[in-house]
Amino acid sequence: MLPWFPCCARNAGFTPVHFFPRYAKPNHPARQPPQGEPTAAQFSFETSEVPSPAQGQVLLKARYVSVDPYMRGRMNAGKSYVPPFEVGQPISGGVVAEVVESRLDTLPVGSVVVGNLPWRQYSVSDGRGLQQIPTDQAPISYFLGLLGMPGLTAYFGLLDICQPKAGETVVVSGAAGAVGIVVGQLAKIKGCRVIGTAGSEAKVAYLKQLGFDEAINYKTANILEALAAAAPNGVDCYFDNVGGAITDAVYNLLNKHARIALCGQIASYNATEAPVGPRPEGKLLTTSSKLQGFIVSDYLPQWPKGIKQLTEWYSQGKLQFEETITEGFDQIPNAFLGLFKGENTGKAIVKVA
Structure with a gap:
């Protein structure tokens, strides 16, 4: 089941309440974590009084709420x-x-x-963990995307782990997502040949508009043949957002000393059994390739440096960004579930009315 928060309101003549979504009510029939793909029925909304801040606190009103694939993993029990x-x-x-x-x-x-912050329209905070952001450098929603966690994930995963060099071939899976579109553009800034995979012709067209050298619709193409044709000189860097069959195909094309940044595995997030596929160890061994998983919080002390550089490239017109904005706080669950249907291009966010 998934938690989510509805809306808050201060209406004259009524007790101030806020509506928020959560991981199902205590007596909700679907009170267990989701098995397989989550559904809207596993969310519930509740209301409560809008809190008043005590000394040393602030009352916050949500403007934009981020929905992200990694949240699905946090709905599973177990060490992570x-x-x-x-x-x-x-x-x-x-x-x-x-x-x-x-x-x-x-x-x-x-x-x-x-x-x-919690999925609430209003919440109280003592300020710890909050970053005050400028309102004149970029749309404030970009601090959930290009200038936030996804952009920093792309920045450190590509530049620190893959360390692309001019003339090399970089493949990005999930290339039309919030992380992937930044990875591809960063690789172009570094002078690389960039190939992206995505799940629709519209997304393929968008990637080419961004400057990707090749873009492949994995739903209609023979992915192994299409990647081999797009990367005749093999693959030097692979930024893996999805796993599954696409990753299996890329491993067949690795060059000597290839570098792989393992960022996400959305192809298996809703799997009820561990997927069985080709084992990659032999290919990694024979090509002396590096495979490194990472979490962007690993780089937390370096976030200011990354945000500064991304902001500079954005202001110089070297980086573009796309958002899929869903209107209305009560639409948060639908926006989240849409991630697993490929409904978003770029960053999926909810604009709170």
Whole structure:
């Protein structure tokens, strides 16, 4: 089951309440974590009074809420790099919010911040973990995308792990997603030949518009043949967002000393059994390739440097970004579920009315 929060309102004559989604009510029939692909029935909305900030706190109103594939993994029990979501409690994730009431000197009313916050229209914070963001450098929603976690994931995964060199061939799976479109453009900045895979002709066209040298619709192409044709000189760097059959095909094309950044495995996030496929160890061994999984929080001390560089490239027109914006706080679950149907191009976010 998935947590989510509905909306908050301060209507005259009514007790202030906020509506928020959560991981199912305590007596909800679907009270267990999802098996396979989640459904809308596993979310529930609840209301409560809008809280008042105490001394040293601020009241935040959500402006944009991020939905991300990694959240699916947090709906599973078991050890991971971050604790799982708790059934019956709100989901939390990236949120851009505005300070609407403040009892904290460092965050006056009107400040815009980004941080890991619960899916609520209103929430109280003591300011820890919040980053105040400028409103004149880029759309504030970009701090959930290009200038936020996805952009930094692309930046460190490609430039630190893959370390692409001019003239090399870079393959990006899930290339039309929030991370993938940034990876491809960064690789072009570094002078590489860039190949992306995506799930529709519209996304393929968009990737070519961004400057990708080749883009492949994996749903209609023979992926192994299409990749071999697109990369006649083999693959030097692979940024893996999806896993599955696409990754199997790329491994057949690895050059000597290839570098692979393992970022995501969305092809198997909803699997109820461990997928069985070709084992990659032999190919990694014979090509002396490097495979490294990573989490963007590994680079937390370097985030300011990454944001500064991404902002510079954006201001210079070297980076473009795309958002799929869903309107309405009550649409958060639908926006989240749409990730697994390929409904988004670029970053999927919800604009809170």
